[in-house]
Amino acid sequence: MVENRPFLTFLSHAILIIGVAVIAFPIYVALVTSSHHAADVLNTVQPWFGDQMIANFTSVLQSGRRSVGAVPVERMMINSTIMALGIMAGKIVISILSAFAVVYFRFPFRMVFFWVIFMTLMLPVEVRILPTYKVVSDLGLLDSFGGLTLPLIASATATFLFRQFFLTVPDELTEAARMDGAGPIRFFFTILLPLSRTNIAALAVILFIYGWNQYLWPLLITTQNDMTTVVMGMQKMIHVDDAVPQWNLTMATALLAMAPPIAVVIIMQRQFVKGLVESEK
Amino acid sequence: MEKKTTFSNRWLPYVLVAPQITITLIFFIWPAGQALYQSFFVEDPFGLSTQFVWFDNFKDVLGDPLYFDSIVITAVFSLATTFLALGVSLLLAVMANRVVRGAGVYKVMLLWPYAVAPAIAGVLWMFMFSPANGIVAEALTAMGYDWNYLLNGNQAMALVVIAAAWKQVSYNFLFFLAGLQMIPKALIEASAIDGAGPARRFWTIVFPLLSPTAFFLMVVNIVYAFFDTFGIIHIITLGGPAGATNTLVYKVYNDGFIGLDLGGSAAQSVILMLIVAALTVVQFRFLERKVQY
Numbered sequence: 218m219v220e221n222r223p224f225l226t227f228l229s230h231a232i233l234i235i236g237v238a239v240i241a242f243p244i245y246v247a248l249v250t251s252s253h254h255a256a257d258v259l260n261t262v263q264p265w266f267g268d269q270m271i272a273n274f275t276s277v278l279q280s281g282r283r284s285v286g287a288v289p290v291e292r293m294m295i296n297s298t299i300m301a302l303g304i305m306a307g308k309i310v311i312s313i314l315s316a317f318a319v320v321y322f323r324f325p326f327r328m329v330f331f332w333v334i335f336m337t338l339m340l341p342v343e344v345r346i347l348p349t350y351k352v353v354s355d356l357g358l359l360d361s362f363g364g365l366t367l368p369l370i371a372s373a374t375a376t377f378l379f380r381q382f383f384l385t386v387p388d389e390l391t392e393a394a395r396m397d398g399a400g401p402i403r404f405f406f407t408i409l410l411p412l413s414r415t416n417i418a419a420l421a422v423i424l425f426i427y428g429w430n431q432y433l434w435p436l437l438i439t440t441q442n443d444m445t446t447v448v449m450g451m452q453k454m455i456h457v458d459d460a461v462p463q464w465n466l467t468m469a470t471a472l473l474a475m476a477p478p479i480a481v482v483i484i485m486q487r488q489f490v491k492g493l494v495e496s497e498k
Numbered sequence: 499m500e501k502k503t504t505f506s507n508r509w510l511p512y513v514l515v516a517p518q519i520t521i522t523l524i525f526f527i528w529p530a531g532q533a534l535y536q537s538f539f540v541e542d543p544f545g546l547s548t549q550f551v552w553f554d555n556f557k558d559v560l561g562d563p564l565y566f567d568s569i570v571i572t573a574v575f576s577l578a579t580t581f582l583a584l585g586v587s588l589l590l591a592v593m594a595n596r597v598v599r600g601a602g603v604y605k606v607m608l609l610w611p612y613a614v615a616p617a618i619a620g621v622l623w624m625f626m627f628s629p630a631n632g633i634v635a636e637a638l639t640a641m642g643y644d645w646n647y648l649l650n651g652n653q654a655m656a657l658v659v660i661a662a663a664w665k666q667v668s669y670n671f672l673f674f675l676a677g678l679q680m681i682p683k684a685l686i687e688a689s690a691i692d693g694a695g696p697a698r699r700f701w702t703i704v705f706p707l708l709s710p711t712a713f714f715l716m717v718v719n720i721v722y723a724f725f726d727t728f729g730i731i732h733i734i735t736l737g738g739p740a741g742a743t744n745t746l747v748y749k750v751y752n753d754g755f756i757g758l759d760l761g762g763s764a765a766q767s768v769i770l771m772l773i774v775a776a777l778t779v780v781q782f783r784f785l786e787r788k789v790q791y
Contacts, residue, residue: 226596233590240607240608240664241607258631259631260631262631262633312518314518315519318515321504322504322514327511330515333527334518334522337522339774340529340774345526345530345533346750346751347754348530352528371521383501391501392503401505401510426613430615430617432615433728451617451618452733456736464631475614479614482609482613493672494673
């Protein structure tokens with residue numbers, strides 16, 4: 218900074234530390250709650266950790282809340298992983314292919330395709346839930362991984378991102394490849410795909426989080442318990458009729474549900490930031 | 499911008515766009531068309547007969563005082579969420595931009611809530627504010643404040659706003675910090691030499707230069723509050739108490755899936771699509787040229 222004022226630096230740190238503490242406070246509360254017996258957190262506030270943490274986490278992971286008909290969280294985590302990876306891979310593959318077509322070929326109806334893809338931006342699943350539900354059920358995709366992933370796979374932003382990037386790839390590369398006798402498919406795999414590596418990684422981080430965190434869609438199209446994803450499974454733990462709310466187990470599940478995406482953000486910090494900034498362009 | 503060098507192939511480009519176009523047609527365009535179609539019909543609850551009713555569904559929806567309430571609720575909710583999330587993240591970004599040591603650590607510590615699902619954010623905040631055993635609720639009660647979001651609509655609204663804003667702070671922080679780091683140091687130094695203090699420098703130089711970023715974030719946050727907060731509301735309040743947090747998106751779900759009013763829900767969907775279309779146009783047309791990061 219311009220001038221050296223120790224007090225202002227001190228103030229900046231103080232505000233940042235308060236900010237970080239407020240942001241992190243819910244996690245602290247969840248951790249503390251997940252370390253007690255259910256009865257100890259039912260009507261009282263526990264300020265500090267108990268000794269039941271390992272027991273509670275083991276219990277939700279392995280057996281879940283069988284008493285209210287839920288499946289083990291382990292199973293839900295596997296479902297969430299399959300769904301998140303499916304959406305991530307699916308979006309990247311179909312987006313990169315269509316961006317390649319739109320940028321590197323001139324063909325009739327090119328712009329029509331482009332606008333059809335663009336329209337998906339304006340149709341978030343939240344506004345077309347009923348008819349989309351009907352389509353999925355007519356196709357017999359309820360309670361299947363196809364039903365969980367396919368309707369969320371189309372992505373205008375990912376397509377635009379790849380298109381934007383392809384446009385910055387120098388024409389000379391394409392010319393050289395053509396002169397060497399490479400066709401479009403060979404060019405795509407030997408030149409374009411390796412060049413796109415960092416973009417793909419950045420996008421993958423964002424899309425994994427997007428897929429993992431889906432709530433409304435899995436809530437609608439899965440009815441069988443063993444297709445539950447962990448994020449939507451929270452709802453079953455909270456709105457239980459005729460049962461004592463087990464906040465310690467609920468918080469343990471919430472922590473498990475947010476651990477994978479948070480781990481991805483922290484480990485892939487650089488790609489995450491890049492993906493976020495670029496996908497909004 | 500177009501490529502000069504392209505490949506020529508009669509069928510390959512169609513094969514390449516086919517997967518995305520197929521998915522888009524089946525899961526986006528077709529359902530959207532269905533919503534549009536259904537919004538002009540009244541169907542009996544068993545789906546046995548339908549009747550074409552022109553704009554009656556829209557008239558019913560727009561004339562419904564509950565729909566008007568929902569519009570007001572959505573406006574209050576999205577504006578409150580946007581301003582809370584923007585205010586907090588701007589403050590933190592300005593501070594993080596000032597400190598030399600530890601900036602990276604603060605950044606990581608503030609980034610992670612982005613990865614938390616809205617529904618999980620709802621669970622966490624709901625528990626802290628739960629009247630029976632929530633730590634914040636207990637503190638509020640101890641201070642003599644009568645806290646019960648299950649009964650008090652304004653308190654329920656405040657709770658969903660806090661949970662929604664909490665999740666969005668990290669996103670805004672990232673963009674504000676990037677915006678701040680783009681501002682040339684020479685400008686700040688020049689005004690410091692002219693005798694402007696930190697507060698004055700912020701309001702006369704930094705803030706105006708940051709305003710395109712702020713405007714971009716405002717649109718993104720409004721879109722977020724509109725469409726991505728379903729999980730928060732569904733977990734914490736189910737739209738209640740007495741419809742106090744029944745936002746437009748929640749109402750589409752509630753009227754369609756719970757109330758089984760297909761025509762009305764479809765008409766609401768169509769209205770929402772128009773809102774998204776408008777917001778998307780603003781985002782693309784207006785912002786693409788103005789914002790640089």
